[in-house]
Amino acid sequence: MGNFGQLMDGFAVALTAHHLMIMVMGVLLGLVVGVLPGLGAPNGVSLLLPLTFTMDPISAIILLTSMYWGALFGGSTTSILFNIPGEPSSVATTFDGYPLAKQGQAARALTLAFTSAGIGALTGVLVITLLSGWVANFALRFGAAEYFAVYFMAFASFIGMSGGSPFKTLVSMMLGFAAATVGIDTISGEARLTFEFDELIGGISFLIAVIGLFGLGELLLTMEEGLKFEGVKAKLDIRVIARTVAEVPRYWATLIRSALIGCWMGITPGGPTAASFMSYALGRRFSRRGRFFGKGEPEGIVAPETADHSAGSCALLPMLALGIPGSATAAVMMGGLMIWGLSPGPMLFTSQPDFVWGLIASMYMGNIIAVVLVLATVPLFAFILRAPFTVVGPLITVVCVIGAYTVANHMFDVWLALGFGIVGYVFKKLDYPLAPFVLAMVLGDKAEDSFRQAMLTSDGSPAIFFSNGLVATMMGLGLLLLCLPVISALLKGGRGQKDGAAGAPEGRSA
Amino acid sequence: MPKHALTALALYLGLAAPSVALAEWKPNRPVEFVAAAGPGGGTDTFARVVQSALSKNELLTTPIIVSNKAGGSGAETFIYAKTNKGDPYKLYFGTQDAYVLPLANKLSYSLKDLTPIAAMVFDPFILWVNPKTSGIEDVKGFIAKAKEAPGQLKLGGAKAKEADETLMTLIEYSTGVDLTYIPYKSGSEAAIQVAGGHITANVNNPSESVEQWKAGVQKPLCVFENERLADTTVIAEDLSWHDIPTCKEAGIAVDSFAQPRTIWAAADLPPGALAYYTDLFIKAAAAPEFKAYQERGAQIPRLLTGDAFKDFIKKHEASYAEIYKRNGWLRAEQ
Numbered sequence: 001m002g003n004f005g006q007l008m009d010g011f012a013v014a015l016t017a018h019h020l021m022i023m024v025m026g027v028l029l030g031l032v033v034g035v036l037p038g039l040g041a042p043n044g045v046s047l048l049l050p051l052t053f054t055m056d057p058i059s060a061i062i063l064l065t066s067m068y069w070g071a072l073f074g075g076s077t078t079s080i081l082f083n084i085p086g087e088p089s090s091v092a093t094t095f096d097g098y099p100l101a102k103q104g105q106a107a108r109a110l111t112l113a114f115t116s117a118g119i120g121a122l123t124g125v126l127v128i129t130l131l132s133g134w135v136a137n138f139a140l141r142f143g144a145a146e147y148f149a150v151y152f153m154a155f156a157s158f159i160g161m162s163g164g165s166p167f168k169t170l171v172s173m174m175l176g177f178a179a180a181t182v183g184i185d186t187i188s189g190e191a192r193l194t195f196e197f198d199e200l201i202g203g204i205s206f207l208i209a210v211i212g213l214f215g216l217g218e219l220l221l222t223m224e225e226g227l228k229f230e231g232v233k234a235k236l237d238i239r240v241i242a243r244t245v246a247e248v249p250r251y252w253a254t255l256i257r258s259a260l261i262g263c264w265m266g267i268t269p270g271g272p273t274a275a276s277f278m279s280y281a282l283g284r285r286f287s288r289r290g291r292f293f294g295k296g297e298p299e300g301i302v303a304p305e306t307a308d309h310s311a312g313s314c315a316l317l318p319m320l321a322l323g324i325p326g327s328a329t330a331a332v333m334m335g336g337l338m339i340w341g342l343s344p345g346p347m348l349f350t351s352q353p354d355f356v357w358g359l360i361a362s363m364y365m366g367n368i369i370a371v372v373l374v375l376a377t378v379p380l381f382a383f384i385l386r387a388p389f390t391v392v393g394p395l396i397t398v399v400c401v402i403g404a405y406t407v408a409n410h411m412f413d414v415w416l417a418l419g420f421g422i423v424g425y426v427f428k429k430l431d432y433p434l435a436p437f438v439l440a441m442v443l444g445d446k447a448e449d450s451f452r453q454a455m456l457t458s459d460g461s462p463a464i465f466f467s468n469g470l471v472a473t474m475m476g477l478g479l480l481l482l483c484l485p486v487i488s489a490l491l492k493g494g495r496g497q498k499d500g501a502a503g504a505p506e507g508r509s510a
Numbered sequence: 511m512p513k514h515a516l517t518a519l520a521l522y523l524g525l526a527a528p529s530v531a532l533a534e535w536k537p538n539r540p541v542e543f544v545a546a547a548g549p550g551g552g553t554d555t556f557a558r559v560v561q562s563a564l565s566k567n568e569l570l571t572t573p574i575i576v577s578n579k580a581g582g583s584g585a586e587t588f589i590y591a592k593t594n595k596g597d598p599y600k601l602y603f604g605t606q607d608a609y610v611l612p613l614a615n616k617l618s619y620s621l622k623d624l625t626p627i628a629a630m631v632f633d634p635f636i637l638w639v640n641p642k643t644s645g646i647e648d649v650k651g652f653i654a655k656a657k658e659a660p661g662q663l664k665l666g667g668a669k670a671k672e673a674d675e676t677l678m679t680l681i682e683y684s685t686g687v688d689l690t691y692i693p694y695k696s697g698s699e700a701a702i703q704v705a706g707g708h709i710t711a712n713v714n715n716p717s718e719s720v721e722q723w724k725a726g727v728q729k730p731l732c733v734f735e736n737e738r739l740a741d742t743t744v745i746a747e748d749l750s751w752h753d754i755p756t757c758k759e760a761g762i763a764v765d766s767f768a769q770p771r772t773i774w775a776a777a778d779l780p781p782g783a784l785a786y787y788t789d790l791f792i793k794a795a796a797a798p799e800f801k802a803y804q805e806r807g808a809q810i811p812r813l814l815t816g817d818a819f820k821d822f823i824k825k826h827e828a829s830y831a832e833i834y835k836r837n838g839w840l841r842a843e844q
Contacts, residue, residue: 042549046549046576046577046578047575049558049576050558050561050562050565050574050575050576053561053562053565053566054566140702140705140706140727141706142706143703143706143708143709144692144703144708183581183582184581184582184583184585184615185670186669186670186693186694186695187670187693188670188671189583189614189615189669189670189671189672189675189693190615191582191615191616196616198589198617198618201581201582201585201586201589201617202579202580202581202582202585202586203581322702323698323701323702323721324698324699324702325550328549331548331549331550332549332550334549334550335549335550335551335554335555335558338550338555338717339555339558339559339562341802341806343717343720343721343806344721345720345721345722345724345725346721346722346724346725346727347721347724347725348721408579409577449694449695453692453693453694456664456690456692457664457692457708457709459661459662459690
């Protein structure tokens with residue numbers, strides 16, 4: 001295996017005291033950035049970029065990627081503690097992470113998230129190591145129709161898997177699509193749904209919506225409940241961490257399934273956010289404990305976290321090999337690459353093997369360091385939850401408002417986030433699921449673009465979605481996922497008990 | 511202190527301060543570079559290269575912060591400029607988009623809200639195909655293929671009704687062929703679609719497709735310039751940028767269609783600051799980091815400042831307005 005020889009050379013490059021120090025620094029910075037909603041990994045990495053101009057490219061990329069890992073881990077922290085996703089990709093972690101933390105098991109929830117995230121990330125890096133040459137060629141086979149098929153699968157798995165009223169899911173998803181169309185349309189170049197507000201011409205930032213819907217919406221709900229939330233009496237037992245780490249291998253089926261989904265979505269253009277949603281939805285469907293999802297089920301944390309991180313790692317591969325970033329943060333790093341004088345593309349692997357394999361080696365190290373560091377912060381974060389709501393509530397409000405402002409330094413965004421807060425409150429009061437809204441907002445415009453590009457390419461014939469084996473398989477799988485609940489209901493008749501998800505009244509999640 | 515002494519002091523300060531500022535304005539706090547593109551995009555790289563050239567050579571010693579306002583195809587940046595009238599600590603980086611965007615869309619800013627500082631360099635445009643999947647080897651083959659099946663040849667580019675699509679309509683107009691334009695989010699995305707054989711051709715800046723050229727999945731057919739590019743270093747297939755024919759000599763009669771990389775400030779920039787920045791960017795253009803960037807992108811070194819830049823803007827805007835009018839893209843006047 002030539003790849004392994006090169007990986008060893010890579011380790012020789014990455015494993016120096018200097019680089020290890022850079023990794024620790026990067027991970028710590030990333031944690032801070034990830035914990036603050038609104039700041040996020042892309043912003044953090046772009047703030048750090050100027051520092052790297054004087055470094056050599058390999059040290060620079062190690063710093064930036066380490067920060068990325070740190071931010072991915074940090075993003076899950078606020079999802080679990082306060083129901084505010086620090087990163088778009090950790091939205092799905094709130095569904096079970098927050099309820100589990102509310103039950104007084106914050107330390108367990110955090111440890112579950114971090115450990116499974118670490119496993120996901122290492123799987124992702126392993127895939128990169130083994131398949132780097134193949135993946136670059138495979139990704140070239142993705143035209144507009146194939147892109148659409150990937151998004152279609154994500155949507156289909158979500159509609160097909162979600163419980164509650166299908167009508168409410170559909171309404172929520174359609175509203176999400178509407179929010180995603182705001183701004184200038186890629187295909188026609190026209191402004192849509194901006195109502196001549198300058199602030200809306202750039203579209204509605206997904207982060208703003210999430211801060212409002214989840215963070216502020218939850219706050220309003222808690223306040224209505226009469227400030228009952230008096231801090232969770234979390235026992236600060238360090239042994240919980242060790243016990244939880246030992247517990248994780250029990251979820252091996254969910255781990256494998258989620259890691260596969262994550263790698264697939266990272267290599268194809270789905271990205272980490274879609275991966276975590278899809279993995280959560282499929283987890284609910286196929287896990288034996290699926291019917292407990294949404295109520296603080298450990299597997300409901302493991303599934304999205306594993307997928308999120310394996311997708312995050314894999315997303316770097318298309319960036320290096322094709323110059324197509326798989327996530328927003330990868331786009332910033334790609335900008336860095338060009339400034340350091342490296343051109344991402346098919347030739348990077350042969351022209352700069354030291355750089356590429358040094359980076360891949362550093363991904364192993366960086367993630368291990370990140371898991372260790374982040375586990376060390378668990379007691380600290382779990383402690384925060386013991387504070388009474390009168391302290392935490394205002395703090396969350398401040399964090400949300402600052403977060404909304406930092407996304408683009410627009411005051412308008414703060415009002416928008418407050419608006420979304422009210423929407424989130426109403427959604428929850430009327431028992432409409434939020435997840436389809438969020439998913440449609442993330443993938444809506446991408447799915448629309450690729451659908452219309454495909455139709456332009458085929459002169460309006462939908463046959464393009466079944467024109468080759470790859471796209472036909474993906475569309476077929478998507479349709480199957482979409483119809484699965486109907487099929488299984490037909491097959492099982494009245495024995496509905498087993499798919500609890502389909503019938504059981506849903507809590508706060510999708 | 512006697513009253514008249516105070517008055518005199520105030521008078522002195524009032525008179526002297528502006529002239530001091532005029533003579534030697536210098537930034538004394540961080541300067542923000544706002545790029546009218548997302549991270550990794552052409553304009554973003556441009557802004558960051560200028561940033562690195564300035565800070566590495568200590569041409570500008572206060573910190574420089576690059577931010578991205580890519581919304582509305584970059585319009586967000588210039589709308590932001592409008593709200594920062596007279597602020598010398600914010601500079602805006604773009605292309606011709608600064609004056610072309612308001613032609614097609616109803617936007618709340620116009621060229622009057624901006625102070626032009628410099629066009630640092632020009633990016634040429636090249637017509638690319640995938641030689642393996644399309645069987646096209648040169649411009650003749652391209653035109654023949656397009657004529658064979660009108661509307662069937664798919665050409666990709668970045669966004670709608672911007673430089674790439676404009677250039678495609680110029681190709682159609684001058685050769686009489688009928689092409690179908692497919693807009694993507696970025697030029698590199700369109701390049702990958704060509705490399706993967708999903709669409710036939712794309713128009714692009716050299717830097718966005720050079721790696722695909724080296725890998726043999728894209729081939730440059732011609733460059734939309736009046737003269738060939740200068741660089742004679744061999745890139746791929748024993749060819750250099752200089753070996754690519756101009757589109758004119760190869761049979762597509764389109765004049766030079768280079769894209770300026772421009773720097774702006776908001777309207778009412780103090781004259782001292784304008785003089786300072788003009789001088790600063792002339793120095794930055796000569797810095798080794800910027801030279802390396804020029805070389806990598808096979809760009810055309812042409813620096814415009816002051817009146818020369820203003821004249822260029824006027825002409826460039828008029829030529830775009832004419833093409834937009836012909837294409838029916840001008841926004842409806844209210």
